[in-house]
Amino acid sequence: MSNPDQAASPSAPPRVVVIEDEPTITRAIADRLTAEGWEVSTALDGPSGVRTVAEVRPDVVVLDVMLPGFDGLEVCRRIQADEPVPVLMLTARDDETDMLVGLGVGADDYMTKPFSMRELAARLKALLRRVRRTTPPPTSETEQNVALQFGDLVIDRAGRRVMRAGVPAHLTPTEFDLLLCLANAPGTVLTREQLLADVWDWIDATGTRTVDSHVKALRRKLGADLVRTVHGVGYALEIPEDDLDEDGTLAEDPADISSLRTPADPPTSP
Known part of the structure; x- marks a missing residue:
């Protein structure tokens, strides 16, 4: 687990928290992202997911919609209220209404299961690039x-x-x-x-x-x-x-x- 007192910098390994209750999927995501140089922390339910995000202060969160304890939508609301963080949401249903609800509570992107680990990694990298963009301050x-x-x-x-x-x-x-x-x-x-x-x-x-x-x-x-x-x-x-x-x-x-x-x-x- 990363030291929450150390702010991530563009040269530091990116930190991700994966909140997913299916161990097989969690392990596959963690293995893929670890191999690509990410620091990965995981949680298997809603309450522990919120706690892990607060402790790790990740650069991005991978969040499943269906979780025990409370669902991913509630997790997203709570972590965004504390300190906004980019969220890629995973959903088992290809339902646009569900997707819009996820975007409405603060998710930045979503993927529908089953998904490619290669595409997941690519989307997370793109999301991180967007977050790390800097805009020159106004000159006057x-x-x-x-x-x-x-x-x-x-x-x-x-x-x-x-x-x-x-x-x-x-x-x-x-x-x-x-x-x-x-x-x-x-x-x-x-x-x-x-x-x-x-x-x-x-x-x-x-x-x-x-x-x-x-x-x-x-x-x-x-x-x-x-x-x-x-x-x-x-x-x-x-x-x-x-x-x-x-x-x-x-x-x-x-x-x-x-x-x-x-x-x-x-x-x-x-």
């Missing part, structure tokens, strides 16, 4: 107070906050990355494969349902009118007509995001 106080705005949608890039019609929306890290990816090319149709590459850092035809499920989660939290589906191609962020200039281009109207900040937020660096 003015840039810190500028956000993307489309109609009543405001996206605070630096603070990773989103507001729709004056109401804050609570997005998972992956949902925010997906929304920002679409918002960086407003009105442009991005294919599922492009989104998989840009948001998830991996390309696999079997992963397109992951994109679809996250888009549905975004619509549920931000409104069905926000993301347009182009059947057989992909998705685009809808731009309200009021945000377009006479020539059809996006109007330049930076948003003041001071309303997204709360007294509890840490002060920004000068």
